[in-house]
Amino acid sequence: MRARLRRSAVLLTGALIPVSLLMGNPAAATSAATSAADPVSGAFARASAAHEVPRDLLVSLAYAETHLDGHDGEPSASGGYGVMHLVASRTLERAATLTKRPVSALRSDPAANIDGGAAVLRALADETGLDAAARKDPARWYQAIARYGGSTAPDVARLYADTVYDLMAEGVRATTPDGESVTVKPRAVEPDRGAYAKAKDLDGPSTLAAATDYPQAAWVAANSANYAVSSRPSSDAIDRIVIHVAQGSYAGTISWFQNPAAKVSSHYVVRSSDGAVTQMVREKDRAFHAGDYNRRSVGIEHEGYVSDATWFTDAMYRSSAALTRNIADRYGIPKDRTHIVGHSQVPGADHTDPGGNWNWTTYMNYVTGGGGATNPHTAESVCGTGYQAIDSAALGSAGTVYLLYNSANGNNCVATIKKTSIGTATATSAYLEVQGKTRVTDSGNFAYYAGPVRAAAAGTCVKWGGKAGSSVYDSPFEHCG
Numbered sequence: 001m002r003a004r005l006r007r008s009a010v011l012l013t014g015a016l017i018p019v020s021l022l023m024g025n026p027a028a029a030t031s032a033a034t035s036a037a038d039p040v041s042g043a044f045a046r047a048s049a050a051h052e053v054p055r056d057l058l059v060s061l062a063y064a065e066t067h068l069d070g071h072d073g074e075p076s077a078s079g080g081y082g083v084m085h086l087v088a089s090r091t092l093e094r095a096a097t098l099t100k101r102p103v104s105a106l107r108s109d110p111a112a113n114i115d116g117g118a119a120v121l122r123a124l125a126d127e128t129g130l131d132a133a134a135r136k137d138p139a140r141w142y143q144a145i146a147r148y149g150g151s152t153a154p155d156v157a158r159l160y161a162d163t164v165y166d167l168m169a170e171g172v173r174a175t176t177p178d179g180e181s182v183t184v185k186p187r188a189v190e191p192d193r194g195a196y197a198k199a200k201d202l203d204g205p206s207t208l209a210a211a212t213d214y215p216q217a218a219w220v221a222a223n224s225a226n227y228a229v230s231s232r233p234s235s236d237a238i239d240r241i242v243i244h245v246a247q248g249s250y251a252g253t254i255s256w257f258q259n260p261a262a263k264v265s266s267h268y269v270v271r272s273s274d275g276a277v278t279q280m281v282r283e284k285d286r287a288f289h290a291g292d293y294n295r296r297s298v299g300i301e302h303e304g305y306v307s308d309a310t311w312f313t314d315a316m317y318r319s320s321a322a323l324t325r326n327i328a329d330r331y332g333i334p335k336d337r338t339h340i341v342g343h344s345q346v347p348g349a350d351h352t353d354p355g356g357n358w359n360w361t362t363y364m365n366y367v368t369g370g371g372g373a374t375n376p377h378t379a380e381s382v383c384g385t386g387y388q389a390i391d392s393a394a395l396g397s398a399g400t401v402y403l404l405y406n407s408a409n410g411n412n413c414v415a416t417i418k419k420t421s422i423g424t425a426t427a428t429s430a431y432l433e434v435q436g437k438t439r440v441t442d443s444g445n446f447a448y449y450a451g452p453v454r455a456a457a458a459g460t461c462v463k464w465g466g467k468a469g470s471s472v473y474d475s476p477f478e479h480c481g
């Protein structure tokens with residue numbers, strides 16, 4: 001898995017930095033002039049100093065949650081506000097109590113929000129018993145950060161905190177919506193996970209459970225209140241894949257689908273940074289993600305926010321497209337925009353995701369072409385029940401033409417199955433000529449295949465063949481028996 005490699009690389013290559021270098025320099029950064037020019041950087045420095053939270057951890061946590069975009073005070077899908085993602089009925093009210101600021105300011109004023117987040121982190125650190133000396137060591141903040149994420153599931157809390165430490169190790173280069181640059185220099189810290197060291201590492205190999213429908217996915221079960229047990233595809237055919245943007249972080253979305261208050265879920269969640277995939281609802285069951293399409297679809301959530309293109313990485317597009325390709329192949333879903341749809345396209349949907357920043361052209365290119373797209377149709381499925389392939393010929397790399405025979409009725413069938421430009425209409429043909437009769441040809445611009453061409457040919461020789469791309473095949477008269 002990419003995620004596991006990523007973490008290994010971080011720990012192998014990152015030199016441990018002396019603790020003294022890891023603290024912010026609050027005294028130098030809190031002057032009024034600095035704050036005016038760099039309001040967000042100034043707010044991080046002030047909050048770090050006021051609550052004795054390591055500045056780089058504070059920024060890394062905010063980046064993990066929101067990429068430092070406060071979304072103008074609009075909440076995430078799980079009810080979190082501002083760059084620190086203060087969650088209503090939980091950390092938001094706690095921050096108000098701790099900082100004596102109104103909830104409205106904590107929601108929409110970035111500096112207040114950052115101060116509130118730091119205050120909550122400090123209170124959580126106090127709960128885990130960090131004293132003044134321990135607070136200077138970023139490694140010791142792990143449990144406070146895990147609790148800040150809000151998941152009661154140890155493995156998801158660990159995923160949340162690991163993400164923050166991974167980001168700090170890789171470094172952060174963020175640009176705020178107002179164009180301010182905020183950075184964290186790459187600094188590897190081996191976190192002191194405490195009790196979370198025993199929690200399952202969802203990026204580790206042990207979670208490649210046979211329980212998932214997609215072998216590359218980790219498995220974290222959604223709360224049973226958030227989906228309906230079913231027996232698809234026998235109960236309901238699966239013929240749509242719905243693309244979502246989560247309005248939240250990866251760990252935060254996973255945690256939300258574990259919360260019975262959510263009443264929503266999706267089958268899969270994909271991570272922005274590296275495309276890691278977690279499955280949360282079996283495909284046979286109906287996730288609650290797309291209203292009228294819940295019965296017929298598989299839902300994929302993507303970490304990030306509709307309004308912020310920085311979440312939509314190439315790694316995420318490629319990984320998600322591979323997942324979509326796999327699902328489509330398993331259910332015979334055509335790989336086109338009629339069957340692979342955005343949440344906003346679902347009839348009756350009041351959601352806008354994935355939104356205008358989602359690059360459908362890139363995505364569908366990866367789904368249909370990039371990295372070995374497979375044709376959902378086979379010669380047998382095209383010709384129908386009772387037909388078996390008895391001969392075939394490659395049409396270069398563009399496709400294969402098949403001759404099939406149905407022993408029950410003595411009919412032959414010819415079909416050309418494309419291997420490239422799958423889902424795009426290109427010149428393709430198939431023909432069958434029974435000796436002594438007129439050749440029958442199916443020719444045109446087809447997305448997946450040409451044919452079927454069927455004819456009665458028991459005891460008679462046939463010529464057969466076809467075309468895909470620039471490659472042609474013509475048989476002699478043969479298969480005369």
Ligand SMILES: [Zn+2]
Pocket residue numbers: 243244245289343351353
């Ligand atoms: Zn959606």
